[in-house]
Amino acid sequence: MTATLAEDRVSTDAASVTRLVKTYGRGDSTVPALADVTLRIERGRFTAIMGPSGSGKSTLLHCMAGLDSATSGEVRIGDEDVTRMSEAERTRLRRDRLGFVFQAYNLVPTLTAEENILLPSRLARRRPDPGFYREVVSTLGIADRLGHRPAQMSGGQQQRVAMARALVGRPAVVFADEPTGALDSRSSGAVLGFLVHAVHEMGQTIVMVTHDPLAASRADRVVFLADGYIVGDMFDPTPDRILDTMKSLGG
Amino acid sequence: MFKTTFRNLASHKVRFFLTCIAIVLGVGLLTGTHVLTDTVRATFDDLFDEVSGGVDLTVRAETAFENNAYGSDRELVDASIVDTVRAVDSVEVAEGSVEGYAEMVGRDGVAIQPPGAPALGWSWSDVPEFNAFRIRDGRPPRDSDEVVVDAGTADNHGLGVGERIDILLTGTRQSFEIVGVARFGEADNLAGATVALFDPATAVGILTAGAGYSSVQVKGVEGGGLAELQDDVDAVLPDNLETVTAAQLAEETASAVTDGFGIFETGLLVFAGVSLFVAGFIIFNTFSMVVAQRSREIGVLRAIGAGRRQIMVSVIVEAVVMAVLGAGLGVLFGLAVAHALLAVFDLIGISLPSTDLRLEPGTVYVGFGLALVVTVLAAVVPARRAAKVSPIAAMTGDAATGERSPATRYAFGAGAGAVGAGLVAAGLVAGGDWALSAVGGGAVLVFLAVAALSPLVARPVAGVLGRPIALLRGVPGHLAKENAQRDPRRTAATAAGLVVGIALVTFASVFAQSLKASTTGAIRSAVRSDFVVVGQSVGVTFGDDVTDRIRDTAAVEGVVPLRGRPEGALWRLDGVEKSVVGLPADGDAAIDLDVVEGSFGALTDTGVLVHTGEAEAHGWSVGETIPMEFAKTGIVDFTVVGIYSEDVGDMVGDYVVSTSAYDANFSDPRNLGIFFSSRAGSGARGDTGATLAAFPNVRLLTLDEFVDEMGSRLDQMLGLVFVLLTLAIVIATLGIVTTLALAVFERTREIGLMRAVGMGRRQVRAMVRWEAVIVAVYGAVLGVATGLVLSWAAVTAMESSGLTRLVVPFGLVGGVVVVAAVAGVVAAVLPARRAARLDVLESVAAV
Ligand SMILES: Nc1ncnc2c1ncn2[C@@H]1O[C@H](COP(=O)(O)OP(=O)(O)O)[C@@H](O)[C@H]1O
């Protein structure tokens, strides 16, 4: 019975979270950031996580990505149990199987765009598939920027380089924490377009935290968080429906 | 405003501590040196005051100048003078005393040669006021067969009352019975010298060959004034004799003994100077980085109305606090250093009576003063940079740390470099009193110049050094290279400490090796003898009895004694001290000095051979008369009979007189070496070996062995250099630690990002470590280059003084680079660990 369930997961889920609890602090001053979260992230889907500020979005993302340890519960990436991993194993997991895009400051300033993109694979002493690398770079429109350092690029260009880095290793999941939060609307539209493209054309799985309904509406599914609980789960969202849900959550 | 200053200091204890350490070391060495010399001086002042307290006056022959650390060369006082002085009404007691050479032979048959101190023989006095020695065991010497030895020698060599001991005297070796062991005042020995005490009649016979007394000690009648006593005694003395009071004599002796610590003192002060200089760079670097990191905070302060002046003052105040605390700790550390050095003296056999350490106010002022000057000077530029931070930095977070005109700095660098190198060269050529200041000042200028120009080459050189690391070590290596190239000014300042230390090491070792090669080459080509007899240890002299015995050996020919003193037999030319050696007129059979004008054989009682360098400098040619002033005999006119061009270093030096002239003008007719050859086909070594068995104070060397030994003397210089290297590298490593720790802090976010995308802790550590290695090796490379340029300048400048070869010890230079790389690895340990332990999430979120 358990075996079938596990196999089932392997076949469909890129990542899953079961009864995840995360509390910060100790003794009297504990803050429950995640109360009891169970969530399955399907392969090849673009999932957005929304919720009011302080609802636990980033914490959930960090726990799923092996950047933070859970207080209790289970986190799986594919068939690997992240909660049981040592620090070194989690580092390897992030390097080999995950991709990241942060809100800002995504790139190492001393490295060129190309070196930044290839950083995880070079840390692993691997060579990425050159054909796919060229495809990603040209799709993102940064082919002529590869020799530049971050300081010579605009914010939008930097985010596109960060996305290339996240995508080029064909990770199990790409995690993005407010990737458009620091961009103007034009750049953010472009970045979102590339994320959608990666999911639909390249089969990439993406989990994105955002508080922008417009951004969330580009996803296939929106998960709503409030006070550390999942309070809503919407498929094929539109901006209006998202806004309504947010309002009902008192956001 | 100042509240922020102190809060800053308090919240960065580790950084503060690291930055302070260099000041603490520098001030500590400075203080330690001064405390040591003050203590030693005070100790000997007390000692000699005490031991000569009973002597009112000492009568002795006049001397032209003090030419010997343990009493100048003087004519002897005729025995009849004792009676003349006794006849003076105001004199109560007068007694002749003798001192001379007496070297004891240990039970093992080896001569007891005190390191860096003489082997003395003295006459025993039964007048307690005239005798510094107090019998500890046994009794005073009464008979020509009896001797009393100093407690230090007795204890160190297991000698006791009742035993017999052989003593080497000028020209003979005699056996005595030890009847007593005596202490010198409160001490076991006299600053490391060995002393054998004989009864007065015996002493005159064996120490001065019955020719008279070294001095006459006088005590006045009860209640008489010292001035009248001196007048009365002076009135009856012949012109060539003088009287000195006990106080004068005590001071003369004490300062002569403490002057012996001079080289040691100079060495320590150089260390202290290097520490403080390097401390300046560390402070400069730390403050620059801290100011850059705090630019947002400074911007906020500026935005709410703090003036530029206030910002600048707050940074300077932070520097002052650092200097004061560092200097305070440094003074304490200095006391510990002085303690340790006194313990070392005790270990090597220099006994000092127990005394409290002397911390003079002047020492403290100098320590604090220098610390303040160095720190504030180093903080001025960062402080001005801080003052220039605009209020807008509060929003943007970046300070305009760019320099307005690097051209000024480069111009300064070029100018300072040229002037500095010139000063070093000039100082080395000129010699004399100001030479050390010129060389030192020149070196400081050169280092400032290198520091100013270093940012110009830091980026490309770090790139070249980093390339192999990037290739071999993958991403961490690549990032290390990029980080090292990131801020050339910072890399340059971080490496500055190593540059200074390694440049000094390179300079000293190239200089020493070149000197060694030049000197040993010259000795090999000049010396024609097969064998050389030398003292038991390097630079110890021995009597002419050895020469006579060798001459008597059948299979030997061309026996040539070389008269001289290890520290140089000094004479004066118009007040300038020079040294001379004595050789017989047929000496060129053994030592060919390559006489280019005149002849060696013309060496008469008033003839002198002069080296071409000196002859040219003074415009002398053969026939010229030189007024040579000797301590013992005053001015004696010598005629230049020959000019020679061979440079054999100290072995011969620049002036040669005849053996008889040497003996007439110096008190000790002793030899540095005896050169001879074996007659064809004879086993000279075997024969002379047997002959020399009676002289435990000498050794027989082949020419090759002799050349090696002369060379190895210079190697000892290198020993000192390695101490310097160690110290310089320790301090420089501290500088790298501080900068790296600050850099890790500065790059928190970047490190967090790399950790998030999969960089392992080990890789983070490797990245920091390799950066440290690149910076350290950069410092080593620049240091070696600077050192090579300096030594090239020095060797070129000194070519006419016999420095004919430039030898670069590649092995040592390579070793230095490796040591620097290792220092980099060590320096990186803590910052790397800190970087690896950074929490990924907090780092990514860090602003
Ligand atoms: N490192 C931390 N220490 C203590 N509390 C934290 C920490 N990180 C987050 N929190 C708390 O956990 C809750 C969820 O935070 P977060 O996941 O960052 O929310 P969101 O990203 O939805 O705004 C908040 O109440 C926050 O204050």
Ligand SMILES: [Mg+2]
């Ligand atoms: Mg968040």
